[in-house]
Amino acid sequence: MAIKQNxxxxxxGEVTVEEFKEWLKRFDMDKDGRIxxxxxxxxxxxxxxxxSGWKSSRGIQYADTDGDGFIGxxxxxxxxxxxxxxxxxxxxxx
Numbered sequence: 001m002a003i004k005q006n007x008x009x010x011x012x013g014e015v016t017v018e019e020f021k022e023w024l025k026r027f028d029m030d031k032d033g034r035i036x037x038x039x040x041x042x043x044x045x046x047x048x049x050x051x052s053g054w055k056s057s058r059g060i061q062y063a064d065t066d067g068d069g070f071i072g073x074x075x076x077x078x079x080x081x082x083x084x085x086x087x088x089x090x091x092x093x094x
Contacts, residue, residue, distance in 0.1 A: 034070035
């Protein structure tokens with residue numbers, strides 16, 4: 001997934017885990033280093049996936065291992081797995 005360099009910033013093709021993380025950081029609106037449900041919803045919506053509200057809720061449930069309602073750096077691997085399984089994104093290690 002290539003991350004397009006335009007303002008829409010969509011994820012298509014193949015990306016590395018690091019590229020995915022950098023793309024996701026663009027949606028961290030409060031710059032706290034964590035991804036909230038709303039921020040994840042915006043990211044999902046930006047790649048034109050349907051049911052972004054439902055999918056963002058599921059993504060938080062799937063990836064949030066400490067139960068704080070946010071995806072932190074240590075939980076991003078879980079979110080990568082969710083993005084591959086549920087969103088159909090092609091994310092490679094390097």
